[in-house]
Amino acid sequence: MTATFSLQKDERGQLTLLDAAGHRHENVEPIRAFPISDPEHWISLCDPNGREIVQIRDLAELSSDQRTLLLSELTRREFVPVVRRIESISSLAEPCEWFVETDRGPTSFVLNSDEHVRKLGQDRALILDSHGLRYLVPDAKQLDAHSRRLLSRYLS
Numbered sequence: 001m002t003a004t005f006s007l008q009k010d011e012r013g014q015l016t017l018l019d020a021a022g023h024r025h026e027n028v029e030p031i032r033a034f035p036i037s038d039p040e041h042w043i044s045l046c047d048p049n050g051r052e053i054v055q056i057r058d059l060a061e062l063s064s065d066q067r068t069l070l071l072s073e074l075t076r077r078e079f080v081p082v083v084r085r086i087e088s089i090s091s092l093a094e095p096c097e098w099f100v101e102t103d104r105g106p107t108s109f110v111l112n113s114d115e116h117v118r119k120l121g122q123d124r125a126l127i128l129d130s131h132g133l134r135y136l137v138p139d140a141k142q143l144d145a146h147s148r149r150l151l152s153r154y155l156s
Helices: 064-078 145-155
Strands: 006-009 015-018 029-032 041-046 052-058 083-089 096-102 105-111 117-120 124-128 134-137
Touching: 006 064, 029 064, 083 134, 083 145, 117 145, 124 145
Parallel strands: none
Antiparallel strands: 006 015, 029 041, 041 052, 083 096, 096 105, 117 124, 124 134
16 A cells, blocks of 8 residues: 655644645654554644544555655654753743753753643643653653742643
8 A cells, every 4th residue: 555645744844744635734743553562553634733634554664765754754743852951941932942961961952832841740741842842751750849830830
């Protein structure tokens, strides 16, 4: 079976899908249904609201160029550093720059909106930076007092 759509990056570096009917879908996110047990199969391409546009049964169905592009996007999406400490946040207004220590070393990123800090259960949080990279706080209770205080503004 051959893919009935095409993928490309737009001028902002976001994934765009052109479907079989010729409709253009911008800011598409690839999501693996089984990222550990079956990463080569059942990949959904979803719109910014999480609605599935296309499902890919097998990556082998894609052309080499399309597969390379999709795998690159999946790698970017699945890269999730763990925040160990929040050193500082540049201001109380967004956009603001966060300076953090992660499991991969120190880094900084821009947060465009407080809505990009999502509470996941009681003490977990996911932070989405201005480039679409995600940062995980697996347990806010394990952060030092300074980091908990800075993060609490976004989780209340």
